[in-house]
Amino acid sequence: MQAREVTAGLRAAMDDVRRTVAVLAARVREAHAARVWLPLGYSGWASYCGAEFGISRAQAYRLLDVARVLAAIHEAVTAGPGMSRTRDTNTGPAGAALDYGLSQRALIAVSSRVDTVAELITRRLAALVHSGLQALDESTVRAVVRQAVRDVRTVPPPPPADPSADPTLAALRRVDELAAGTHAIGELMLEVAPAYLSDTAATDVLALFCEEIGEPLDHGLAARRYAMSGDRRALHGTVL
Structure with a gap:
């Protein structure tokens, strides 16, 4: 019983970390779009992140990669037919990314092929809609997104x-x-x-x-x- 409780707690903690990644990505997008470094007197995004948060230039731009990938995924999810329910239940800058369960490592791994990920998600969701075999609830959309990211990561x-x-x-x-x-x-x-x-x-x-x-x-x-x-x-x- 104790082992099961520990496992449940670990699973909850992992879910919290993934949700934090999505929220962080949304905040990064907001900050970068607003060019917040300018009124604070910094020369650019990297110098702003280094001075304010103590992270390296590479880490600063990896955050932008994560934000960019999640934004593209969210657009792919909400753009297709039959996605109104997903749009209705995922509003605000963090959006549907909160439910995808994607790690920062996974998102960085596909950052150079984000168009491929988005196209794959769009095709598979459209195929599900047209087949009528399964309702596009949040769990189905999440499964499609995670599988698409995994497929792009593992393609030879x-x-x-x-x-x-x-x-x-x-x-x-x-x-x-x-x-x-x-x-x-x-x-x-x-x-x-x-x-x-x-x-x-x-x-x-x-x-x-x-x-x-x-x-x-x-x-x-x-x-x-x-x-x-x-x-x-x-x-x-x-x-x-």
């Missing part, structure tokens, strides 16, 4: 521009290319059978689709699992 990197002639490296590169192609197929499978569906439910949805595109069903399901997890072990025995 592009191959090098000048690949090595070493046969071992060439073989590894072919595996990487196959994994990258399979990840793209997995994204397509997720458009048809979203992540909230179990493998069994996804099988019913994907059977005809895989037949139409000439993809074995077991490969399609493996690609879908890989796109959700980023773990290549999902491809063992099928694609790899």
